Amino acid sequence: MRPLTYSRASAVADAVHAVTVDPESAYLAGGTTEIDLLRQDVLTPGRLVDINDLPLTGIEETRGALVIGALARMSDVAAAPAVRTRYPLLAQALEAGASAQLRHMATMGGNLLQRVRCGYFRDTESPCNKRRPGSGCGALTGVNRGHAVLGTSEHCIATHPSDAAVALTALDARVHTRTTAGHGAYHIDDFFLLPGDTPHREHPLEHGELITSIEIPDTPTARNSTYLKVRDRASYEFALVSVAATLQLEQGRISGVRLALGGVATKPWRARRAERLLLGAGADRRAFAEAAREELADAAPTPMNAFKVELAQRAVVRALESLA
Template identity: 50%
Template sequence: MNRFEYVRAGTVAEAVQAFASGAESRFIAGGTNLVDLMKYNVERPDRLVDITRLPLDSIEEHEGGLRIGALVTNATAAYDERVQARYPVLSSAILAGATGQLRNAATMGGNLNQRTRCYYFYDEATPCNKRQPGSGCAAIGGVNRIHAILGASEHCIATHPSDMCVALAALQATIRLAGPEGERQLAIADYHRLPGDAPQQDTNLKPGEIVLSVDLPAEDFSRHYTYLKLRDRLSYAFALVSVAAILELDADVIRTARFALGGVAHKPWRDAEAEALLQGRAPTREVFEEAADHVVRHAQPQSQNAFKIELARRAIVRGLTQAAAGTPQPLSDKRIA
């Protein structure tokens, strides 16, 4: 680990100013991802700006929805009664990820900004365009079982690791930011990036910007939802494929359909055309299969992960079926029939 300067900010303005004063600054709160990356010499900041004293650790009512501060821990958000009652898909997604100890330390803002878990990104002995632009992607032609099948590029096939962000994508959350140019809002769909020719950029944050809150919409998504996570072992593993599904039904007709996938792309993956195929139709398996086929129609597998295409297809059908029936995947029973 390299030597670095440590600064503790007391206000958002101080945090933004302190960040701008260092050539390679990083914000730190829970540190559950950043500290690991520093230990592996993947991240080598010359300044850490501690933001744990900022007043961003509350959950408040906001315009009919909820505003969750960036420093609210994942555990606090997952167990908040309002989140569980109105946005249970978010609670389920958070509880499906990591250990209890990590959820007690990890923050909402940190979860949004966590880096990929690609083997080669963490290994300085191998080329990685995300770690060192222009060096190549060792995962292409290497060990790529867990890698992307959608939205990848010739420069990077890594996947986004967060469970929470998949649920936020389905909920169409808004991220509130502050930076040198002032405050702004960014839709969750625009927050994360596909790799393209700049895989080192995971998000569309501007230099020096800090997350202030995650804002959830006013709609009530408490009845027809599910978060389905498929992984190599039943706990403490990243998703091979995950699905956050939300439906609004009027009798036997789908009025609103939203679903997002994790484990398949460099960002949480939504397909507006596939969602549109569901609207105004009956919630049947045949309709769900049509939407699933549409999502994976342009999938491009690597040498070891073609199985993800059928796994994603089946996961979408299963997730939408559970959501329609109002029988979300229980956290206590991770078996998939």
């Protein structure tokens, strides 16, 4: 691990200014992933600005929304009565996302910004277009059982690792930020970028732009929701496939549905094609299966991860049946 400079900020404006004016600097919050990457020389900032003293830990119910501070700990958000009542899929995703020790440290903003879990990204001797643009993608012809089948490109097939981000995608969340120029906001769909020709760019954030809060609109369908995570082992493991789902029925037919997939795409994947097919349909296995097949129709698997296509379809059916 290389020597670096460390400082603490007590005001949002001071933190944003400190990082913005120094291209070699980075924020430090919970650090549950960042410290590992620093030790592995995957990330090499010259300066860390500790933001844990910033007043961004609140969980506030407002008219028509729930606002979660970017420094709120995952465990606190999962335990919040408003989250468990209004957005149970988010509480489930947070609790499935890490061990209890990590949830007590990890922040919501950091969770959204965590880097991919691709072994080639973390191995500085391997080619990786995310770590070193233009060097190639070792996963394309290497070990890629856990990699993406949706949203891939010839430059990157790494999956997005966050569970909470999948739930927030199904909930149409907005990510609020702060820059030296003022305040900004991104719809969750626009916050995560597909790799395309620029896999090193995972978010639209400028250098120094700080996440300040996550806003979740009041979503009546979310009260009947679930987060299903399929993984190789039952504890502290990343998803092979996950499904965030909400469902609302009227007289046996689907009047509201939201679906997002994790573990199968290069970003949290909103299954809008499946949602369109399900609206107005009967809440039965046949309709669920047809929608799931259509959503995965454009999958581009490798021989190692082709099983994810059927697994994702089955997971969608299972999640929706549990809600119906």
